[in-house]
Amino acid sequence: MNIIISLTVSFLAVFGLVVIAFVGVWGAHLEWLFGVVIPYLAVITFFIGIVYRVVQWAKCPVPFRIPSTCAQQKSLPWIKYGYAEKLDNPVNTFWVVCRMILEVLCFRSLFRNTRLEFGSGQEIKYKSAKWLWLGAIAFHYTFLIVLLRHLRFFTEPMPFFVKIIENVDGFFQMFLPTVYQSGFILGAAVTYLLLRRILDGKMRYISLPADYFPLFMILGLVTTGVLMRYVLKADIVSIKELTLGLVSFKPVVPEGISVIFYIHLFLVSVFFAYFPFSKLTHMAGVFLSPTRNLSNNTRIVRHINPWNNPVKFHTYQAYEDEFREKMKDAGLPVDKE
Ligand code: HEM
Known part of the structure; x- marks a missing residue:
């Protein structure tokens, strides 16, 4: 699909959602719909959807070992199988x-990402490419921190670790309200991930x-x-009343919460439902x-596809028993006279 169309459709879809929430709350005063009904529906869709996807994946048959590996498999005792090999070609569940x-917490395979470059003449070079890894780490971790900090809206009293995260995240303390770096780093990381897709021809394609x-x-x-x-400084006390009402299943919609909150919440709802x-x-x-x-234990365990069709064998001995006389008549050698 053409890049301009893809970008425009995606941008307009998000912009359209902002307009819907704005018109719905500011124009039509549908605070209940945007503050209670849609968030509940979104959470239900999120959980049912995730469970459905996971069950679908779990039901997929995997008859063979197909781990992606980057090192020597465990083999004969004199062939080196050290810690690096154990990690890259794991032989057991541990x-x-x-x-x-390491993959989930450090994005290890992305860290090992390389880029192919042409040197002078026919020369080919593989260069380390760490920017994507850095962008991905910054994006995912700041997203996590922002989400954890949001727990303060849903808990009373808030868990001790949220206070610690807030203190570390806002350690500059130069402005009021405290500036949380994670929100800005998250914005910068997403912008990088977006620009990477737009500016790099291969990614654009x-x-x-x-x-x-x-x-x-x-x-x-x-x-x-x-x-x-x-x-715009939203009224956090009223917002917290609303969010605590949502989690305790006693929903309330206090007066005076500004439209920007409902827009934020509507985007969050659509995001979770999607x-x-x-x-x-x-x-x-x-x-x-x-x-x-x-694990990759194909040299230790013989993996047989459990639903292989049973094959009817006809051994050479049985064949010879059946055709011995005819074979002898035709002058063919036989094992048994
Ligand atoms: C994917 C989920 C969400 C993301 C990525 C997100 C992102 C953000 C960011 C980046 C900020 C700026 C300030 C900061 O860094 O904390 C913020 C503020 C805020 N968010 Fe969210 N948010 C999410 C979900 C929610 C939800 C579910 C609610 C409430 C129902 C909410 C309510 C608020 C409020 C009230 C503020 C203003 C905070 C303040 O004034 O201290 N957000 N959000």
Whole structure:
């Protein structure tokens, strides 16, 4: 699909959502719909959707070992099989778990990303390419921190670790309200991930609205969140009344919450409802990926496809028993006279 169309469709979709929430709350006063009904529906869709996807994946048959490996498999005792090999070609569940932890927490395979470059003449060089890894780490960790900090809206009293995160995240303490760096780093990281798709020709070629839409959504979330905290100053006490009402299943919609909050909440709701049906489900999928969650023990265990069709064998001996006389008549050699 043409890049201009993909970008425009994705941007307009997010912009359209902002307009819908604005008109719905500011024009039509549908605070209940945007503050209670839609968030509940979104959470229900999120959980049902994720469970559905995970069950679908779990039901997929995986008859063979297909882990992706980058090192020597465990083999004869005199062939080196050290810690590096154990991690990259895990022979048992313990090393699979170790590899998975590094993958999920440190994005290890992305860290080892390389870029092919042509040197002078026919020379080919593989250069380390760490920017994507850095952008991805910054994006995912700041997203996590922002989400954890949001727990203060849903808990009373708030858990001790939220206070610690707030203190570390806002350690500059130069402005009022305290500036949380994670929100801004998140915005910068998403912008980088978006620009990478737009500016790099190869990425542009393989990018679809399904790639741009989530990025614009997250940019929309960050922009409305930042606007609400630092510029338009929403009424946090009333907002907390609403959010505590939602989690305790006694929903209330206090007066005087500004429209920007409902826009933020509507984007969050659509984001969560969309999550299970999009590429964002890789969050759950990584654990169910047979290229990652299987050990490589193909030299130790013989894996037989459990639903192989039974094959009717006709051995040479049986064949010879059947045709011995005819074979002898034709002058063919036989094993048994
Ligand atoms: C994917 C989920 C969400 C993301 C990525 C997100 C992102 C953000 C960001 C970046 C900010 C700017 C300030 C900061 O860094 O904390 C913010 C502020 C805010 N968000 Fe969210 N948000 C999300 C979900 C929610 C939800 C579910 C609610 C409430 C129901 C909410 C309510 C607020 C409020 C009230 C503020 C203003 C905070 C303040 O003034 O201290 N957000 N959000």
